[in-house]
Amino acid sequence: MKILIVDDSRAMQQIVKRGLEKLGYDNLEIELASSGADALDLAKKWQPNLILSDWHMPEMTGLELMHELSKAMLDIDIGFVTTESSPERIKEATDAGALFIVSKPFDVETLHNAVLPTLQKIGIKDSALESESQMPQSEDTKLDLVMPKSESLQKALKLLTVKEISVSEKDIDDPKASWLPCVIGLFGFDNKKNIKVVIVFDILSAMILGANSESVSKTMIDASIKDKVIPKNVIANCERALHMISLVINREIDSRELTMISMSTLTTNIDKLAALVGRKGVTRFDYDVSNKDYSDGRIIILCP
Amino acid sequence: MRIWRNDKAGLSYKKAMFIFEDDMQQEDELFDISRTIWQSFSSEQLVRADCKLDPIQTFALQWVYCHLSDHQVVMLGVDRTAGYQLAADMLNEPIDTLSEEDEQDAVVELVNCICGQLDRDHPANECFSLPKFLTPESMDTLLNSLNKLSDLVANVGGRLFYIALFKAKHVESHGGVE
Numbered sequence: 022m023k024i025l026i027v028d029d030s031r032a033m034q035q036i037v038k039r040g041l042e043k044l045g046y047d048n049l050e051i052e053l054a055s056s057g058a059d060a061l062d063l064a065k066k067w068q069p070n071l072i073l074s075d076w077h078m079p080e081m082t083g084l085e086l087m088h089e090l091s092k093a094m095l096d097i098d099i100g101f102v103t104t105e106s107s108p109e110r111i112k113e114a115t116d117a118g119a120l121f122i123v124s125k126p127f128d129v130e131t132l133h134n135a136v137l138p139t140l141q142k143i144g145i146k147d148s149a150l151e152s153e154s155q156m157p158q159s160e161d162t163k164l165d166l167v168m169p170k171s172e173s174l175q176k177a178l179k180l181l182t183v184k185e186i187s188v189s190e191k192d193i194d195d196p197k198a199s200w201l202p203c204v205i206g207l208f209g210f211d212n213k214k215n216i217k218v219v220i221v222f223d224i225l226s227a228m229i230l231g232a233n234s235e236s237v238s239k240t241m242i243d244a245s246i247k248d249k250v251i252p253k254n255v256i257a258n259c260e261r262a263l264h265m266i267s268l269v270i271n272r273e274i275d276s277r278e279l280t281m282i283s284m285s286t287l288t289t290n291i292d293k294l295a296a297l298v299g300r301k302g303v304t305r306f307d308y309d310v311s312n313k314d315y316s317d318g319r320i321i322i323l324c325p
Numbered sequence: 326m327r328i329w330r331n332d333k334a335g336l337s338y339k340k341a342m343f344i345f346e347d348d349m350q351q352e353d354e355l356f357d358i359s360r361t362i363w364q365s366f367s368s369e370q371l372v373r374a375d376c377k378l379d380p381i382q383t384f385a386l387q388w389v390y391c392h393l394s395d396h397q398v399v400m401l402g403v404d405r406t407a408g409y410q411l412a413a414d415m416l417n418e419p420i421d422t423l424s425e426e427d428e429q430d431a432v433v434e435l436v437n438c439i440c441g442q443l444d445r446d447h448p449a450n451e452c453f454s455l456p457k458f459l460t461p462e463s464m465d466t467l468l469n470s471l472n473k474l475s476d477l478v479a480n481v482g483g484r485l486f487y488i489a490l491f492k493a494k495h496v497e498s499h500g501g502v503e
Contacts, residue, residue: 033434
């Protein structure tokens with residue numbers, strides 16, 4: 022995983038670098054640039070997965086850097102670490118495709134939450150789903166999960182959205198190609214790798230739950246559904262929704278806390294999704310999620 | 326209790342201002358923000374001192390200012406040794422390896438973060454400016470154009486730290502001070 026830090030302050034470069042190193046990821050490569058121009062050169066040569074940039078820099082601002090990266094056809098995730106907080110600037114940045122804005126000074130957890138979707142996307146992609154060995158094999162390790170109430174889910178998810186949403190229980194269906202791409206969160210206990218709960222958002226529910234800021238227009242959501250592409254900023258918001266659902270599930274179970282093992286997207290392989298949700302012995306709960314613009318989004322909670 | 330209002334006294338002041346019922350609350354917030362941000366970067370504790378300081382008489386400190394809006398300015402004075410300690414903590418490098426540029430960079434980032442937090446807490450619908458260093462001459466000119474709203478003195482490792490919030494005496498037709 023290659024991350025480029027861009028800041029004209031050497032002190033801030035080091036603080037961001039140490040923050041990333043504290044996250045404890047393996048194979049984390051970090052490069053530093055002190056100007057937009059240097060960053061652009063380095064991005065072309067080094068092809069980082071993620072750029073963490075300051076906003077205010079002499080000669081080239083962080084936003085101008087984003088535009089230059091786009092002109093150079095470099096498909097690199099970018100987020101800002103900045104003191105900038107004006108809603109207009111934040112909108113400019115998110116409209117231009119910035120994944121997040123972390124305010125200085127930040128704590129490690131905030132930085133982690135911001136970069137996590139990119140790190141997970143780079144690190145695991147769909148591979149976690151292929152790893153059958155991660156699934157618990159013996160019946161006695163299975164979590165005895167009671168179906169979370171749709172009202173509880175609705176109340177929790179409402180905290181993340183600006184629009185009213187409704188969540189209701191739904192009959193189980195066979196997976197459909199129209200559900201793809203899906204966002205999938207894998208959860209286990211106490212940071213262990215055994216998967217105890219899997220939460221799936223089909224593209225509609227991902228867009229309903231993830232495109233929750235006013236900066237994401239209906240036109241953009243329609244285009245994403247038509248093109249079957251979930252934008253990066255929506256995936257980042259879906260991670261929060263996945264966490265929120267895991268908190269609801271946590272309330273149903275005793276003492277132990279579910280933590281996210283990984284998040285991934287499943288883009289084209291419906292058979293893989295069918296294998297996941299149709300696995301023998303898996304407990305499955307389905308929900309419909311809707312808002313005033315979209316209905317029939319599907320949330321699936323699986324207990325392998 | 327904190328109050329938000331537009332300044333009715335001057336119609337040219339259309340932006341929300343950082344105004345409290347009393348100076349003490351404003352000082353408390355300035356101190357809390359300064360301490361939180363200082364201590365997020367440095368192991369040194371920022372401790373409030375029960376004394377006053379006149380910036381114009383205190384050239385020994387390093388002075389930086391930043392416009393929160395067209396009509397509000399934050400000014401910070403910090404002892405250079407404390408500035409070097411801050412830089413050492415931010416860079417995680419020994420003090421004796423640091424340059425003056427490193428020290429100034431650290432102080433500018435400190436002011437930038439303090440103003441960023443004030444801006445987040447009291448959005449003024451304007452971009453706050455990037456911090457700038459003050460010479461004794463430019464400080465004189467700047468202070469003549471400002472009225473002090475609140476200030477406080479603190480100690481950091483036995484060194485002086487001063488922060489103040491000012492309001493422009495007059496807002497020019499373009500809305501700025503200086």
